[in-house]
Amino acid sequence: MRVFIKIIFLMFFGAVFSQTFTVTPPPGGKSQEQQPQQRIGNEYLAQNYYDRGEFDKAVIIYEELLRVQPNSNQYFQKLIGCYQQLKNYEKAENAIKSKLDRTKQPQLYVELGYNYQLQNxxxxxxxxxxxxxxxxxxxPNYVYAVAREFENKVLVQQAIDAYSLGQKLNPEINFDYQTALLQGQLGKFDLMIDALLDYAYKFPNNLLLVQNQLNRFLIEDHSKSFAEQLRKALLIRTQKNQDLFWNEFMSWFFVQQKEYAKAFIQEKAIYRRNPDNFNNILALAHLVAQENEKDTQREIxxxxxxxxxxxxxxxDVNYALLKLDIENATPSDYPVISQKTDQxxxxxxxSANTVQLQILKAHFEAxxxxxxxxxxxxxxxxxxxSLNPYQRAEVKLELADILLLNEKFNQAIIYYAQVxxxxxxxxIGHQSSLKMAKASYYKGDFTWAQQQFKVLKSSTSQLIANDALQMFLLISDNTVEDSxxxxxxxxxxxxxLSYQNKNTEALEQFKRILMEHKGEGIEDEALLEIGKIYERQGNWQEALTYYQQIIDRFSEDIYIDEALFFSAEIYRKNTQEIEKAKSLYEKILFNHQDSIYFVEAxxxxxxxRGDTHL
Known part of the structure; x- marks a missing residue:
């Protein structure tokens, strides 16, 4: 009767999945082997039951699958798991012992022991x-199978013992990496760090693997205790061992913590002992520029x-320094910058070798x-x-920007379109598309510009997509409200006018919009732009006043995260009102996790807050 019910059960679910299950025939019957397609369907169904916790259904299918393929370790493990979930420990024990007698696989002793452990x-x-x-x-070759089985059962200390024993018996093999991660699972981070660092030093080809693991712990290290342990471990090795490997590792650590000045100290030490090239230092300068750490960038x-x-x-270095000078210049600095550029x-x-300098010179002049x-x-x-395609594109983009500055809209659009x-x-092509759409927007061709912004808001570049989205919403919102x-x-x-650096005229125009269109959807956009102009002029209090109006009156609109972040930056960097800055950063962290300013905030x-390491 039991066999008959099993047959009916399997036939029913086989029909649902268009599969036929083969079951153990009654005495005297003929066995029919499953076809590969049938077996795959059965395996999928069994796994589905297993994942849903319907172990009483899964066990029937896994028993049949294992009968057809008795050497399948996957089916065996799933079947034992089903028995144990159903608390049928005796069946599990018999199955494990039967396979142990047949195969002599040492990891089965772990499986058997775990079955006893489940029964206390x-x-x-x-x-x-x-x-x-x-x-x-x-x-000693058994260490791989035994240790992995201990790991699968989350028997961490036993897995460590297995790896340690295997390495002791065969010193030519190394399990420092596996052992280190297991020590981490036990919360013994000091042992994990030591093991990983030793492993990386022995096998420098696996350095990236080790650093990726350490970085995962650094990211999750909210208390910063792990970062402090890693810093101390690296510092000790740097002092005891003069190998540049440790200076490079320490530089990597400081970069992860965004302590770029300290990373530069390590890079200088590396350079003085091995002055072959500046690649790492220049890469650090590029990273620092992206992070807007201008003082450290200039020092590098x-x-x-x-x-x-x-x-x-x-x-390249003179170009980068000149660009920093221009960004921070006041009119009194212009003659010196102009003279330096010419020199x-x-x-x-x-020539083509100095095309970046020529572009910068043209931008400054215009x-x-x-x-x-x-x-x-x-x-x-x-x-x-004779320029390469990227140099030519950059020249054309700057030329288009200057034509746009001079209100030659159509000519500018032609160059943008070429790029x-x-x-x-x-x-750079996507950047050109964004600039072209903005040129049409400045020109007043909102319909065409909006179509382009709609496409660009799906750009793979987050900055381009964010800009395009804001422009798209600006046009959409203010067209619906006012046809x-x-x-x-x-x-x-x-x-x-703001694009043309005509800040006084731009301010007047934006303020006129606030008066003439009070209560309309354009108001928060105007407030934001006024704040940005005042900020560029160094008028911090006026900038804060306009950002605060967005925070107070438009907290549900799309510019709230900009207003919060820009205000926090002014309080942090310019007015030194630290508590106010912290409060605004905190609002971004709790309420605006999708903001492009979230990570920096x-x-x-x-x-x-006083965290030593970031």
Missing amino acids: QLDKAQKNYTIALQKINEN LEFVLENSQQTDILI LLQQYGT FYLKKIEEARIGLTNALAF EEELANDA TQVALKKFAHADF RNNFRKL
């Missing part, structure tokens, strides 16, 4: 674990400038000195050089 028969469990370890003594660049003799490096181009020549025609001629001449077409699948787009046209004009909050 700890003496029997320990006896079998001991036998499993003894089997490693008999044949000046070090390279003092120590390098390579012309291409010197050109660099005279020193290194006007946007700061208002020498638009000189800038345009300089870039047009640069296009005559978009020439590098359609590249980041004549009166406020939007005024806003686009004010936005263009979190890091700055931790610094202000």
Whole structure:
């Protein structure tokens, strides 16, 4: 009767999945082997039951699967798991012992011991674990299977013992990595760190593997105790061992903690002992630039400038330093910057090798000195050089920006379109698409611009996608509310004045929008732009006033995270009101996890809170 019920059960579910199950025939019957497709369907069904916790259904299928494929370890493990979940420990024990008698696989002693442990028969469990370890003594090659089985059963200390025994018996093999991760599971982070560092030093080809594991713990290390332990361990090795390996590792650690100045100290030490190239130092300078750590960036660049003799490096470093000078310049600095630019181009020549300097010179002339025609001629001449596609695209983008500055909208759009077409699948092509859409927006062609922003808000670049989304919503919201787009046209004009660095005129226009369109959807956008202009001018209190209006009145709108972050940055960097900055960063952390400023807000909050390592 039991066999008959089993047959009916299997036939029913086989019909559902268009599969036929083969069951053990009655005495005298003929066995019919499962076809591969049938077996796969059965396995899928059994796994589905197992995952859903319906072990009484899964066990029937796994018994049949194992009968057809008695050597399948996967089916065996699942069947034993079903027995144990159903508390049918005797069946599990018999199955394990039967396979043990047949195969002599030492890891089965772990399986048997674990079955006893589930029944709280700890003496029997320990006896079998001991036998499993003894089997490693008999044949060190058994360590892999036995240790992995201990790991599978989360018997961490026993797994460590197995690996340690195997390594002792055969010193040529190394289990430091496996042992280290197990020590981490036990919370013995000091032992884990030591083992991982020793392993990385012995096997430098696996350095990235070790650093990835350490970084995972650093990310989850909210109390920063792990970071402090790792720092101390690296410091000890750096002091005891003069190998540059440890300086490089220490530099990596400081980068993960965003302590770039300390990373630079390590890189300088490495360079002084091995002055072959500046690749790592230049990579650090690039990273620091992305993180907007301008003081450290300048320090790194000046070090390279003092120590390098390579012309291409010197050109790039001078370009980066000149760009920093321009970003922080006031009108009184303009003559010095202009003279320095001319001297660099005279020193290194006007050619394809200095095209970045020429682009920077043109940008400075157009946007700061208002020498638009000189800038345009300089870039047009640069296009005559033998440039690679990226250099040509950058020249055309700057030329388009300058034409746009001079209100030559159509000519600017032509150059943007050329770059978009020439590098359609590249980041610079997407950037050009965004600039082209903004040019149409400044021009007042909102319909076409909105179509482009709609496409670009799905860009793989988060910054481009974010900008495109905000522009798309700006046009959409203010078109629905006002089909004549009166406020939007005024806003686009004010936005263009801001692009032209005509800050006084832009402020007047934005403030006029606030008066003439009070209570309309355009209001929070105008407040944000006014705050940004005042911030560029260094008028911190006025900037904070306008950002605060967004925080108070538009807390549910899309610009709230910008207002919070920009205000926090002013309090942190400019007015030194640390508690106010912390409060605003905290609001981003709790209420705006999807903000593009979230990571930076979190890091700055931790610094202000007093965390030693980030």
